[in-house]
Amino acid sequence: MKDHQVDLCGAEGAGRTPDMPLLERDSVFSFQCAGCGGCCRHREDIVLSGYDLYRLSRRLGLPPKLTARSFCRIYIGSVSHLPVLRLAPVKEEHNNCPFLTENRCAIHEARPLVCALYPLGQEISPEGKVSYYFQSTRCGGQVYRATLSNYLEGQGIREREPMDIRWAQCCMQLEQEASRWETDFHPVILRRFRAKLCETLYYRYDTALPWLGQLEQNLVWLQAERTKLEQIQQNIHQKKRSKHSI
Numbered sequence: 001m002k003d004h005q006v007d008l009c010g011a012e013g014a015g016r017t018p019d020m021p022l023l024e025r026d027s028v029f030s031f032q033c034a035g036c037g038g039c040c041r042h043r044e045d046i047v048l049s050g051y052d053l054y055r056l057s058r059r060l061g062l063p064p065k066l067t068a069r070s071f072c073r074i075y076i077g078s079v080s081h082l083p084v085l086r087l088a089p090v091k092e093e094h095n096n097c098p099f100l101t102e103n104r105c106a107i108h109e110a111r112p113l114v115c116a117l118y119p120l121g122q123e124i125s126p127e128g129k130v131s132y133y134f135q136s137t138r139c140g141g142q143v144y145r146a147t148l149s150n151y152l153e154g155q156g157i158r159e160r161e162p163m164d165i166r167w168a169q170c171c172m173q174l175e176q177e178a179s180r181w182e183t184d185f186h187p188v189i190l191r192r193f194r195a196k197l198c199e200t201l202y203y204r205y206d207t208a209l210p211w212l213g214q215l216e217q218n219l220v221w222l223q224a225e226r227t228k229l230e231q232i233q234q235n236i237h238q239k240k241r242s243k244h245s246i
Contacts, residue, residue, distance in 0.1 A: 006044065007080050020121065023134060029146065031134075032137060032140055032144070033139055035103065036139075041095070041097075043097055045086065048112050049164065051211050054205050055110045056112070059107050063203075076194065082171060083197055083201060113164060118135075118137075119137045120133065128169060130165060170219065185233065201218075
């Protein structure tokens with residue numbers, strides 16, 4: 001799968017479909033799991049949020065940027081126009097997740113949201129409303145039954161919901177502006193701005209400190225950096241106009 005086909009919301013066209021009903025809090029669903037690690041194989045669509053990278057980095061004891069360089073791939077999404085970070089599969093291991101070891105997840109307690117949710121999917125509205133839906137696993141093995149509420153609690157989803165909501169809202173807000181950046185910025189300025197955007201969303205975090213507060217600080221920092229870059233671009237344009245007027 002090509003990078004441009006995987007954006008912040010996952011693979012293009014891979015959102016909720018009519019056969020994936022939304023679940024109520026007390027809804028009961030069931031699925032089968034053989035514990036074979038099949039859902040971790042041949043995967044090139046595990047997109048990480050900034051909070052996912054933070055948790056993974058804390059688990060590995062590495063700075064977020066080093067974690068991303070070692071285990072991920074980053075590029076600009078064709079729909080969102082924002083930096084997209086996804087786990088880089090191991091080609092020598094049939095494009096398996098880099099953390100799949102002997103059919104088990106080596107970073108299970110810090111696994112990305114998409115992995116913790118499975119076989120559920122998540123939708124978040126701009127207002128911060130969270131909805132969940134069921135996806136068929138098409139797996140065999142032991143049958144598991146749970147209510148939505150109990151499953152979310154057991155997988156640690158409820159605990160991290162505030163971070164996931166803020167991340168989604170942040171990305172949706174940036175996405176509204178992102179399509180204009182290519183026309184607003186000179187290509188050199190645009191590259192510098194996108195580098196600072198990557199720092200804001202993914203890298204500029206101390207894993208010894210809470211993530212959410214750092215995201216808010218980073219967004220303030222990004223706005224200040226954007227203002228500086230806009231001033232640089234304006235100065236360049238003014239110099240060009242001055243040369244033409246001579």
